[in-house]
Amino acid sequence: MDRKIQLTQQIRIQPTPEQEQVLWDLSEKCRLVYNFALNKRKETFKEENKSVSYIDQQNQLPRIKSEYPEYKWVYSKVLQYTLRTLDADFKSFFQLWKNGWKEARPPKYKGKRFFTTMTYNQSGFKHQKGTIQLSHKHPGNTPLQFTIPEKYQFDKIYQVSIYRKDKQFYLSITYEQPVPEYHDNGLYQAFDLGVMKHTAVNSHGKTQEFKIQRPDKYWEKHFKALQQRRDHCKKNSRRYKYLDACLRRCKRKSSDQTKDHLHKLSRKIIDNTRANTLVVGDLSVKQMVKKNKHQKGLHTSLHNTGIIGRFIGLLTYKAKLCGKRVRAISEQDTSKTCCACGHKKDRMPLYQRTYHCKICGNTVDRDVNSSINIMLRFLSTNALWTRYQQFVDNLRQTGMEYAERPTSIYSKEAPSSTVQPVAL
Numbered sequence: 001m002d003r004k005i006q007l008t009q010q011i012r013i014q015p016t017p018e019q020e021q022v023l024w025d026l027s028e029k030c031r032l033v034y035n036f037a038l039n040k041r042k043e044t045f046k047e048e049n050k051s052v053s054y055i056d057q058q059n060q061l062p063r064i065k066s067e068y069p070e071y072k073w074v075y076s077k078v079l080q081y082t083l084r085t086l087d088a089d090f091k092s093f094f095q096l097w098k099n100g101w102k103e104a105r106p107p108k109y110k111g112k113r114f115f116t117t118m119t120y121n122q123s124g125f126k127h128q129k130g131t132i133q134l135s136h137k138h139p140g141n142t143p144l145q146f147t148i149p150e151k152y153q154f155d156k157i158y159q160v161s162i163y164r165k166d167k168q169f170y171l172s173i174t175y176e177q178p179v180p181e182y183h184d185n186g187l188y189q190a191f192d193l194g195v196m197k198h199t200a201v202n203s204h205g206k207t208q209e210f211k212i213q214r215p216d217k218y219w220e221k222h223f224k225a226l227q228q229r230r231d232h233c234k235k236n237s238r239r240y241k242y243l244d245a246c247l248r249r250c251k252r253k254s255s256d257q258t259k260d261h262l263h264k265l266s267r268k269i270i271d272n273t274r275a276n277t278l279v280v281g282d283l284s285v286k287q288m289v290k291k292n293k294h295q296k297g298l299h300t301s302l303h304n305t306g307i308i309g310r311f312i313g314l315l316t317y318k319a320k321l322c323g324k325r326v327r328a329i330s331e332q333d334t335s336k337t338c339c340a341c342g343h344k345k346d347r348m349p350l351y352q353r354t355y356h357c358k359i360c361g362n363t364v365d366r367d368v369n370s371s372i373n374i375m376l377r378f379l380s381t382n383a384l385w386t387r388y389q390q391f392v393d394n395l396r397q398t399g400m401e402y403a404e405r406p407t408s409i410y411s412k413e414a415p416s417s418t419v420q421p422v423a424l
């Protein structure tokens with residue numbers, strides 16, 4: 001296994017007015033190349049009904065450069081990367097279209113005041129003594145050198161991008177970070193992830209709840225009010241622009257608060273658990289949404305935020321950094337199945353907050369039930385039978401009525417009509 005991971009760090013920079021001018025000039029060239037290549041792709045598709053490959057477009061670059069020498073200002077790999085971005089944009093569009101996403105639209109032309117993100121992939125930048133320098137051949141000869149704050153230490157940098165967001169310039173630095181080796185210390189923690197709260201159970205049978213703050217819920221009404229006021233104004237009038245800026249500021253604040261909370265929550269979980277393996281339900285949100293089309297509430301809340309997927313992402317990389325692992329396993333039927341006897345209900349509506357089993361009389365909180373099921377499934381799919389037995393024993397000590405556990409579930413003699421295997 002590799003003991004290094006790639007991380008990306010965003011750093012805000014303050015270019016001098018001269019540097020800013022250079023950046024705009026370079027970005028303008030990239031923008032034109034992007035638009036030109038996009039146009040070419042669209043035309044070829046219209047006339048000959050075939051798509052242009054990235055290699056074809058890349059091979060055009062030298063010709064463009066000899067005809068229009070200004071394009072030589074930009075570091076050549078940056079231009080190539082711009083074409084690569086276009087290629088990726090097209091590929092993701094085709095993929096979405098193929099998957100039946102009919103609202104997908106092909107990439108658009110970049111507008112005049114658009115700052116095109118410039119990416120220096122593997123070369124073209126110099127990193128030393130807390131500064132980073134990006135190469136270019138702009139006639140002004142202004143060096144694009146930016147300081148990196150001391151708290152960020154990078155051993156090996158893979159890629160540097162420079163982009164503009166909310167009228168500020170940022171560097172996005174992808175670097176390599178060594179991580180300690182993972183080893184299984186016999187302790188596990190399983191999570192049932194939700195939109196309102198996460199429920200965890202560890203190998204000792206102890207359950208824990210993590211409430212999720214939802215700043216977006218608070219901001220929602222502000223968004224609506226602002227939007228309404230904005231839409232009553234004449235488009236692009238002074239007032240419209242003002243309200244639009246307000247709206248965007250609120251949205252940014254909301255998403256920043258959510259992000260901040262998720263970072264802190266995942267950090268807290270990773271730091272406070274002794275378990276080296278965290279188990280989460282493998283949540284393919286899209287699949288889930290498709291399945292429960294009639295449940296409108298879940299649909300919108302999941303789509304609006306992507307909160308769970310993002311949380312898993314944060315948890316995964318934070319775990320890796322301290323030698324832990326996050327394992328995802330299927331969470332199908334985990335909320336319908338009884339964690340004590342393995343009986344599977346037909347349905348378990350969302351409003352039912354406690355799970356009551358008719359077969360064994362087990363009554364337990366809905367989320368606790370599914371987190372235990374996730375843990376049981378993880379242990380059994382990985383054939384960790386001793387751990388499995390220990391976990392069940394621990395659960396019994398916490399006062400849960402674990403009647404005839406677990407052999408009856410996994411033996412083939414069990415009547416298959418009432419007792420469903422938890423896993424496999």
Ligand SMILES: [Zn+2]
Nearest residue numbers: 338341357360
């Ligand atoms: Zn039961």
